[in-house]
Amino acid sequence: MSAAAGSAQRIGWEHFPHEADVGVRGFGATIEEAFEQGALALTAIVTTAKVEQSVSVQVKCQAPDRELLFAEWLNLIIYEMAVRKMLFSRFSVRVHGTHLIGTMWGEPIDVARHSPACEPKGATYTALKVAADADGEWSAACVVDV
Amino acid sequence: MDPGRFTRIDETAWRIEPEGAMRVPAIIYADEQLIRDMDDKVYVQTANVAMLPGIVQASYAMPDAHWGYGFPIGGVAAFDPEQGGIVSAGGVGFDISCGVRTMLTGLKVAEILSVQKSLAESLFHQIPAGLGSTGAISLDPVDMDAMLTGGARWAVKRGWGEPRDLDRIEESGAMTGARPDCVSDKAKERQRCEMGTLGSGNHYLEVQAVAEIFDEAVAKRYGLTADDVVVAIHCGSRGLGHQIGTEFLREMAITAKDHGIDLPDRELACAPINSEVGQRYLGAMRAAINCALANREILGHFARRVFGHFFPSHTLDLLFDVSHNTCKVEPHTVAGKRRELFVHRKGATRAFGPGHPSLPATLRDVGQPVLIGGSMGTGSYILAGTASSEAKAFSSACHGAGRAMSRHAALRQWSGRQIQDDLAGHGVLIRSPSTRGIAEEAPGAYKDVNAVVRAAEAAGLASRVARLRPLVCIKG
Numbered sequence: 285m286s287a288a289a290g291s292a293q294r295i296g297w298e299h300f301p302h303e304a305d306v307g308v309r310g311f312g313a314t315i316e317e318a319f320e321q322g323a324l325a326l327t328a329i330v331t332t333a334k335v336e337q338s339v340s341v342q343v344k345c346q347a348p349d350r351e352l353l354f355a356e357w358l359n360l361i362i363y364e365m366a367v368r369k370m371l372f373s374r375f376s377v378r379v380h381g382t383h384l385i386g387t388m389w390g391e392p393i394d395v396a397r398h399s400p401a402c403e404p405k406g407a408t409y410t411a412l413k414v415a416a417d418a419d420g421e422w423s424a425a426c427v428v429d430v
Numbered sequence: 431m432d433p434g435r436f437t438r439i440d441e442t443a444w445r446i447e448p449e450g451a452m453r454v455p456a457i458i459y460a461d462e463q464l465i466r467d468m469d470d471k472v473y474v475q476t477a478n479v480a481m482l483p484g485i486v487q488a489s490y491a492m493p494d495a496h497w498g499y500g501f502p503i504g505g506v507a508a509f510d511p512e513q514g515g516i517v518s519a520g521g522v523g524f525d526i527s528c529g530v531r532t533m534l535t536g537l538k539v540a541e542i543l544s545v546q547k548s549l550a551e552s553l554f555h556q557i558p559a560g561l562g563s564t565g566a567i568s569l570d571p572v573d574m575d576a577m578l579t580g581g582a583r584w585a586v587k588r589g590w591g592e593p594r595d596l597d598r599i600e601e602s603g604a605m606t607g608a609r610p611d612c613v614s615d616k617a618k619e620r621q622r623c624e625m626g627t628l629g630s631g632n633h634y635l636e637v638q639a640v641a642e643i644f645d646e647a648v649a650k651r652y653g654l655t656a657d658d659v660v661v662a663i664h665c666g667s668r669g670l671g672h673q674i675g676t677e678f679l680r681e682m683a684i685t686a687k688d689h690g691i692d693l694p695d696r697e698l699a700c701a702p703i704n705s706e707v708g709q710r711y712l713g714a715m716r717a718a719i720n721c722a723l724a725n726r727e728i729l730g731h732f733a734r735r736v737f738g739h740f741f742p743s744h745t746l747d748l749l750f751d752v753s754h755n756t757c758k759v760e761p762h763t764v765a766g767k768r769r770e771l772f773v774h775r776k777g778a779t780r781a782f783g784p785g786h787p788s789l790p791a792t793l794r795d796v797g798q799p800v801l802i803g804g805s806m807g808t809g810s811y812i813l814a815g816t817a818s819s820e821a822k823a824f825s826s827a828c829h830g831a832g833r834a835m836s837r838h839a840a841l842r843q844w845s846g847r848q849i850q851d852d853l854a855g856h857g858v859l860i861r862s863p864s865t866r867g868i869a870e871e872a873p874g875a876y877k878d879v880n881a882v883v884r885a886a887e888a889a890g891l892a893s894r895v896a897r898l899r900p901l902v903c904i905k906g
Contacts, residue, residue: 301836303497359676366620366669369562393562400561401866403630405524405672408499409696429524430631
């Protein structure tokens with residue numbers, strides 16, 4: 285299930301197991317990249333089919349700390365997926381302290397083509413962690429209830 | 431889990447003695463094998479719940495318990511507002527009032543077999559399921575608030591259900607105390623076009639056959655005989671509940687400190703019942719309960735329409751409709767004293783025993799039907815609430831088989847197409863927009879539901895009435 289891209293500074297994402305649901309983890313050289321990759325991991329819970337980038341949606345959010353900001357970011361994506369009935373395959377994030385401005389690109393869900401496996405309900409605070417390691421690599425992770 | 435970590439009370443009750451910040455003991459009901467197979471996190475989470483303010487008697491976990499969010503899935507805990515008790519958004523979960531209803535078709539298996547395939551196709555096309563599906567119903571703001579207040583009663587009034595159903599739904603179809611004004615615009619927007627949709631994950635609509643009867647007398651009162659065909663629907667409050675859960679989880683996690691609550695796990699986000707946020711959550715959560723009751727009533731109506739096409743003289747009577755992700759105010763006797771408690775059930779079913787005043791007159795003397803959803807291959811159960819259940823776990827029982835394996839691991843082990851073919855070979859027709867979704871929900875990814883309900887019965891939580899096997903399963 286992992287689609288982490290290999291490079292000296294790891295940029296990519298992975299899923300990790302939770303007994304009932306699915307964990308998502310994004311990696312990057314910056315917190316922004318880690319958040320973007322975490323968002324790709326969220327989409328990959330739903331589909332592994334190609335998602336066109338024909339429509340863009342802008343969002344912003346704020347939270348008291350980085351961890352809640354990551355959960356908030358994923359919950360915004362889940363909300364946009366639900367109300368617009370869209371899937372997203374490209375994300376761009378700017379983080380200023382505890383504020384986030386994001387853009388996501390995607391297309392309306394095509395059930396036959398995307399064959400959505402499940403519908404994320406919400407990003408949980410289980411295994412919620414946003415941190416940089418000693419090498420400066422960022423990771424952002426939490427379990428998503430599906 | 432290592433059974434040696436517990437004080438064993440009897441064959442199916444395992445106690446974690448209070449230690450550290452635990453205010454009460456924690457008790458897990460299960461047989462030894464189920465305990466051995468449970469993730470260690472169930473131990474930690476059940477003990478963590480015992481640390482919350484105002485908890486009464488004990489923190490409980492049902493035989494199907496597995497690793498959840500803050501609370502274990504299969505967790506039960508009651509809180510007393512007079513003792514500083516809390517209400518927890520995490521303790522109810524994202525899918526507020528997720529539950530099961532079972533409808534009696536009056537048909538025998540032999541009558542279904544000749545149309546089983548067309549029935550499966552028709553149900554699959556008529557019941558919107560999975561991400562990207564849209565219901566035929568969209569609500570304007572006035573309708574939305576009426577639905578959030580009226581629940582299944584609203585659905586019936588709008589023609590999506592039958593008045594006779596209401597008696598067989600918890601809260602007689604409408605949860606009192608719902609406050610649509612406490613539900614955010616985002617939650618309402620998320621629900622605007624989702625009424626009458628099934629959702630995805632472990633949600634399903636199944637056509638089932640009564641495979642085995644354990645208690646002839648109670649089965650007869652429930653209208654069940656061997657080889658009967660029933661319809662079961664498992665789903666909840668859809669996007670509205672998910673959004674309410676998301677928003678209050680955040681708010682309660684942030685404000686817990688202001689209320690002097692030291693959370694052992696952020697996911698246990700909670701607020702005092704007697705606080706502004708606590709009351710606002712209760713108003714919103716009760717509105718979400720009504721959303722779930724309305725949604726299952728509408729889905730039941732859709733199922734009736736499909737069955738009406740194939741079997742015009744069969745009306746599908748509702749046996750019962752129960753929720754398993756809720757917080758409800760209930761009177762319970764604790765140490766000989768009657769107290770009004772806020773009972774959280776996260777992946778646990780209310781199981782009122784015989785004589786409970788809230789049960790419909792037609793079922794009161796035999797106890798509440800407790801509807802247990804198994805996996806799509808192994809079957810489901812109908813149990814009955816018992817007199818002993820109140821003392822055991824505030825009248826609660828298990829809610830399903832409970833997962834034994836992550837979706838991640840299930841995907842590595844099974845192919846959805848293969849499962850679909852294998853089950854078809856055993857007479858079970860699965861229809862889903864996603865074969866990957868089928869693999870994630872593989873029967874082998876669940877605990878043995880037979881063992882779970884045997885343990886529930888042995889523990890005195892509920893008693894077995896009938897086992898059901900699937901004939902058709904529509905999965906989101």
